[in-house]
Amino acid sequence: MNHQARGSGLLPWPARLTSPPPPLAYFGYTNDMFERDTEVWLQRVDNYLNIMGAKIEPDTLRNVMDMKANMGSFAAALKDKNVWMMNVVPEDGPNTLKIVFDRGLIGTTHNWYISRKDPRLSDKENLPCIRKKNVTTVPEEHQKC
Numbered sequence: 001m002n003h004q005a006r007g008s009g010l011l012p013w014p015a016r017l018t019s020p021p022p023p024l025a026y027f028g029y030t031n032d033m034f035e036r037d038t039e040v041w042l043q044r045v046d047n048y049l050n051i052m053g054a055k056i057e058p059d060t061l062r063n064v065m066d067m068k069a070n071m072g073s074f075a076a077a078l079k080d081k082n083v084w085m086m087n088v089v090p091e092d093g094p095n096t097l098k099i100v101f102d103r104g105l106i107g108t109t110h111n112w113y114i115s116r117k118d119p120r121l122s123d124k125e126n127l128p129c130i131r132k133k134n135v136t137t138v139p140e141e142h143q144k145c
Contacts, residue, residue: 013104021102041073072100
């Protein structure tokens, strides 16, 4: 079935990555806000790579996680880079995954928290813990969370 026939209003890939998706108004965003956010992230990525590009070894930047993805504009700015991008939308904010998905990107929601620094634990044990919610297996070292 054609995506237009279902009424999604989404453009085909890759045009949908930079075009405002239909649910923007539901989240209180305008097309101008979407386009500005996309442009800001394109500029940020370009500036970062202009400054740091010579110091980044080829094929060493592969996995990137945006822990406050909002509309997914950071991932959109990395479209032409050889990286895998995970968009994470915090559970304590608006669930904008619909916008991320409508752009043709991947993502999830998550609730990150950092354990209190316990002086009896090693630095490795004081690393942030992942809350066990909607996870089928959790490594043994994180089960204390």
